[in-house]
Amino acid sequence: MSYIAILITYIFISNFILVQFLGLCPFIGVSKSSESALGMGMAVTFVTSIASVVCWCAYQFILVPLSLTYLQTITFILVIAALVQLVEMIIRKISPPLYNALGIFLPLITTNCAVLGIAIINITEGYNLLESFFAGLAAGLGFTLAIVLMSNIRERLDMYPVRRAFKGVPIAFISAGLMALAFMAFDKSLLTNLHLV
Amino acid sequence: MMANKHLHELTKGIFKENPTFIIMLGMCPTLGVTTQVVNALGMSAGVLFVLLCSNVMISLLKNVIPDSVRIPAYVVVIASFVTIVEMVMHAFVPSVYKALGVYLPLIVVNCIILGRAEAFANKNTVLDSALDAIGMSIGFTLALTLIALIREVFGAGTITLIPIGDWDGVVSIPGLRTWPVRIMTLAAGALLLMGYLKAFFGWYSEKKQKRG
Numbered sequence: 001m002s003y004i005a006i007l008i009t010y011i012f013i014s015n016f017i018l019v020q021f022l023g024l025c026p027f028i029g030v031s032k033s034s035e036s037a038l039g040m041g042m043a044v045t046f047v048t049s050i051a052s053v054v055c056w057c058a059y060q061f062i063l064v065p066l067s068l069t070y071l072q073t074i075t076f077i078l079v080i081a082a083l084v085q086l087v088e089m090i091i092r093k094i095s096p097p098l099y100n101a102l103g104i105f106l107p108l109i110t111t112n113c114a115v116l117g118i119a120i121i122n123i124t125e126g127y128n129l130l131e132s133f134f135a136g137l138a139a140g141l142g143f144t145l146a147i148v149l150m151s152n153i154r155e156r157l158d159m160y161p162v163r164r165a166f167k168g169v170p171i172a173f174i175s176a177g178l179m180a181l182a183f184m185a186f187d188k189s190l191l192t193n194l195h196l197v
Numbered sequence: 198m199m200a201n202k203h204l205h206e207l208t209k210g211i212f213k214e215n216p217t218f219i220i221m222l223g224m225c226p227t228l229g230v231t232t233q234v235v236n237a238l239g240m241s242a243g244v245l246f247v248l249l250c251s252n253v254m255i256s257l258l259k260n261v262i263p264d265s266v267r268i269p270a271y272v273v274v275i276a277s278f279v280t281i282v283e284m285v286m287h288a289f290v291p292s293v294y295k296a297l298g299v300y301l302p303l304i305v306v307n308c309i310i311l312g313r314a315e316a317f318a319n320k321n322t323v324l325d326s327a328l329d330a331i332g333m334s335i336g337f338t339l340a341l342t343l344i345a346l347i348r349e350v351f352g353a354g355t356i357t358l359i360p361i362g363d364w365d366g367v368v369s370i371p372g373l374r375t376w377p378v379r380i381m382t383l384a385a386g387a388l389l390l391m392g393y394l395k396a397f398f399g400w401y402s403e404k405k406q407k408r409g
Contacts, residue, residue, distance in 0.1 A: 019384045022299075024224040025308055070284060073302040074276040081269055110268075111306045113225040120299050165400035166392075169221065173392030180385035 003134045005196040006127075010138035012186040016114050017146040018179060023114035027147055028172055030105070037151035038144070043105040045140025047087065048118050051080050052136025055119035056129055076119045081110045114143055150176060206325045210332030216309045217340035218398040223309040226300045227341060228387040233357045235366070237345035239293035241338035243286065243301060247278045248310050249330040254278075255318040256326035262319075271314045272305065279304045309333060347390060352381030 016022045023044065030040045055076050063069050088106045092099045109115060118139040122132040153175045162171050191197045216222045223244075230236045254274050255262075262270045283301055286294040294301065304310065313333060318326040349356060354373030360366035380386040 018388075020299075021225045021228040021384070021387070022303075024228065025222070028221070028224070070280065073280050073283065073305055074273065077272055077276050077305050078269070081272060110272075111308065111311060113303050113306050116306050117299055117303060120302055124299070163396075165396045165403075170392045170396035170399065173388050173395060177385045177388030177390075177392060180383075180388050181380075184383065184385060 002196055003131070005191055006131055006134045007138040007141075008186075008191065008194075008196070010118075010135055011142040011145060012183065013188065013190065015142045015146055015183055016117070016139050017143060018176065018183045020117070022117040023112050023143055026105075026108060026112060027143075027150065027176070028169060030108075031147050031150040031154055031172070034148060034151040034155060036105075037147045039101050040105045040108075041140070041144025041147050043102040043109060044112065044114060044143050045137065046102070047080075047084060047106075047109050047112075048115055048136040048140040048143075049133060050087065050136075051083055051115050052118055052122055052132045052139075053129065054083055055079055056122055056127070056132040059123055060129075072120070072123065076116055080115050080119070084110045114139060146179070149179060153179075203325065203328055206321075206328040207332040210329065210334075210336040211339065212336070214333075215336040215340060215398075216333050217337060218395060219402070220312075221395075222312050223307040223337070224391075225303060226307060227344065228384075228391060229300045230297055231341060231345040231348055231387065232352070232382050233296070233349055234342065234345045235357045235359060236293065236296045237341040238338075238359075239286070239290065239297060240300065241334065241341050243279075243282045243297075243304055244307065244309070244337055245331070245334035246282055247275060247304055248313060248334050249327060250278045251275045251310055252313055252318040252326040252330040253323055255314045256321060256323045259319045267319065268311075268315070271311060275310055275314070276305045309337060344387075344390065344394070348381045348386065351378045352383075352386060353377050 010016065014020055017024060017027050026040055026044075031037050058075055058079050059069070059072065063071060063075060084106055088099075091102065091106075118136050122135055125135075127135055150172070154172060157171060157175070166174070210216065214220055217224075217227055226240055226244075230240045251271070251274050255271055258270075258274075279302060282304070283294075286297070286301065313329060317329050321329070346356065350370060350373065354370045354375070354377045356368040356370070358366045358368070378386075381390065
């Protein structure tokens with residue numbers, strides 16, 4: 001698959017949140033204001049891109065030669081946890097403004113399904129190193145797109161009367177469902193129509 | 198009194214603190230695997246095993262693990278049990294293993310398991326932790342089965358269970374089989390259904406509180 005096809009696939013066609021439900025907890029939890037949604041989205045994109053590459057290398061250069069591929073899950077989660085810690089320390093050292101923007105979201109990302117999810121998907125889909133990087137980037141961008149759209153919807157919703165039982169999380173889920181309906185317009189035929197496969 | 202407390206640890210997860218509908222943890226697998234009842238049951242079995250083992254293990258190790266590295270330690274314990282589940286399912290129920298796909302290894306980052314380790318198992322006794330794990334898993338199973346039943350019955354007109362002998366394990370519902378409400382099996386239907394169910398359970402528990 002070409003890199004553009006990978007980008008379109010993971011941003012629109014199989015959007016991580018709206019189609020695959022990966023990373024739903026922060027999607028509901030952090031989408032109350034558009035500012036924090038954007039921060040979370042950027043932090044996730046940052047980590048999924050790096051984690052895709054590092055996990056791919058760990059799998060191909062350590063686990064495969066030693067035929068320890070069944071340790072995939074443990075290795076990936078440890079790599080991601082260490083990576084998030086490292087990224088946090090580096091950002092704090094070199095760019096305090098960026099740290100102020102992303103810092104509080106980084107610890108939450110270790111247990112975000114999206115990061116471990118893309119690392120595993122890269123292996124099951126058999127992507128090479130560069131394809132993995134693009135898949136990670138696109139997964140993060142798709143997450144950002146969905147969470148930013150969602151936070152804007154929720155900010156608007158605050159101004160409208162909503163029945164008490166539906167206030168907060170339930171109406172957020174229903175809005176997400178309607179958004180997912182809209183995203184169904186993107187399917188595999190998009191790639192064929194754009195002559196990407 | 199003591200027996201009552203143990204019973205409370207067991208039953209609180211089923212309704213009062215239901216992990217899916219009340220505390221809203223572990224949403225990703227909840228919506229991802231509930232297109233068929235059999236997948237929901239497979240997922241629940243995996244979560245039960247991992248939650249029970251990790252709760253017991255962490256409760257046993259709670260005085261040994263240093264506080265500063267407790268989260269990585271919990272993650273390693275949980276990931277080991279998830280690997281066991283993956284290997285067992287791959288060997289014995291390959292069809293369920295395939296259907297669960299990426300969601301099976303993702304049990305590692307299921308918030309329910311890490312949440313219970315952090316909030317319960319590291320300060321309670323082994324027995325209470327085990328009971329808590331069983332209760333939470335039953336709550337999770339009920340929630341998943343309910344969602345899967347609604348989605349499969351309306352979306353495909355079938356109920357897929359485990360095949361036994363000659364029976365292929367599929368119950369079909371006349372009418373819905375021919376004219377299914379296709380959206381229920383799609384991603385959008387899952388999110389909509391979750392919103393309505395959450396609203397219903399919120400309304401119900403509020404009503405009960407007012408009365409009690």
